[in-house]
Amino acid sequence: MKLLLKQKEFSVLAIILIITVILSFVSPVFLTVQNWLDIIEGNTVIGILAIGMTLIIITSDIDVSVAALTTAVTVSIGYLFQFLPDNWSSVVLIFLIAPLIGMLLGAFNGLLVSRIKIPAIVVTLGTLNIFSGLVLYITNGNYINSTNFPDSFLAFSNIEMAGIPILIYLFALVAFGTWFILKYTLIGRSVLAIGGNAQSSVRVGINFEKVKMFVFSYMGFLGGIAAIAQTSYTSAIDPNGLAGMELTVIAAVVLGGANIHGGRGSIPGTLLGVLLLAIMQNGMILARIDVFWQNVVTGAIIVIAVSYDEINHRRNQEKLSNIDVKEAS
């Protein structure tokens, strides 16, 4: 079983290693600490959202409203900035309020999915439109630049510890926390169980509704944190800045070995998926590849990674069923 787990992430890791080797030959800048810090910091928002999405995809659901939800929270942050005092308490307040708003919005998704049992894709497509419609109605699409931000928040976004930007610590904390929840808590194990086989897990006594409610609220919670990250990363609030991001997030999760039908997926895998997409984006310019080819190369690598993973997975499944048959006979 352990071997299987390793192999799940192996394909992405192998491709990342190959690309890294190639790119470091092509561009001397690629394999520098600064470049990698830039890559990770630049993908913190996608990464945090992808971590939340992993839980949802494990339970064989999907949430396409993440980008809209995150935007809704960023806009709320922008409004809060007008009322917050210019000292550190406002940063603390933002860290309390933003995840809370996100969690409420996520819980709304969860409520519709778990109680009324509407398929998640329908629910979140609806809420995607509700959230983004409300955001556009309220803000009229207006961009807010950093002149309206409290200085303490700007100072917060520029904090570096041991040369590493604060956002990366935030990202690491979210990743570790979620990994821990998934691995060592009852609710985390229930998430995996429901994804593996919903019916038998309910028979064992797992509360299906509670778990669904949890994954969607948790997604919202992380959306709130991602909103803080996005606001501090761009030092601006753009109601259109995350449009279409949900596809990248889902792509990263699937690349990381999660099965869209549920049951399979891990935090390390998702992190690798995010990293793969990120270094491809970064490497294309560093390697001075012609822009028109960049999309082709990106697409090709995704197809290779996913099919390699899928073939591997199937082979393992076949092996497993072989053993079953032999033992039975």
Place this chain on the structure above:
Amino acid sequence: MKKLWLSMTVVFFGLILLAGCVSEESAGSGNSGSSDGETSGSSGEGESSSGESGSDDGNTDIAVVPKLVGIPYFNASETGAEQAGEDLGVNVEYTGPTEADAAAQVKVIEDLISQGMDTIAVAPNDPASVEPVLKKAKEQGINVMDWDTPADKELVDLSVKQVDDEEFGRHMAEKLVEAMGTEDGKIAILTGGLSAANLNLWIEAAKKEFNENYPNIEIVSEKIPTEEKQQVAYQKTLDLLKSYPDLDGVLAVSTPAPLGAAQAVQEQGVQDEVSVVGSALPTDSEPFLEDGSLDTAVLWNPKKLGYLTVALGKMLAEGEMPEDGQQIENVGEITVKDDGKTVIMGPPQDFTKENASDFDF
């Protein structure tokens, strides 16, 4: 329990629908049609025009359709269009899709046709897909014009352009060279998307300017797409700065791109080494203009563009055509091209550290 949830959701969505209806009603007044004296609410109605298509209340109705509503640029042109409506005594209906979606825009135009407009001005998301619906409008005797982005030339009665594309591209190139302070350096070009026609025209013109007048300027890579997003432009500029440490300038076309490029320059503290020039709105770019991370933002005045569109729409409805060099009040002198129907609002406008705070868009 389940029933309770169901009914609660039904009530919730019902409320949303209701809210939608209310705002729709207030937006769509003027056209509510046959009913009696209700429409007199709109101000400045005295100047009843001789518009040929029989609109219900005898007032000139001009519809202005942007690519999408809810972004700062088109909000600014909305302000201008509505100002013109008040000044000139015409009804202005400024409405468009909430996303830059060609099909949704066609539906908006369909609705406007059935409301009986005198003039419809469209900034098409996709010129080909609005063609049939514009034809339909023409058949019903509605004057058709395009603004901001050209539609099929054969179809429209008038075409309003903010600037001459060629002039605009060349102007940005010149500004960049000026900001760099050298005619001998390396630059990179960022764009919103590879398929955006007007951005491509500007980039082509800028390249021509570099080729003809500044042959020692080297463009380090093909134009780089930034998905119309600031954070993408920011990341790509960081990558560019690493990959080409001797970069002297960035030309960023599309409104979020210069902001992202300037943010990267600001954060790396290379304001003096790398110049950034691009097309952006002044209020958005103010924090970057202030410390020189963005040298010049070049654009036009979108408010004036909205104003001009309505002014010309009114002329069309009254059967007049604009002339070359004509003065339009609150806009300035316009240029009419040789084909007699392409109107150019004026030269591009520069927003710099000194004047950026004078504008409110």
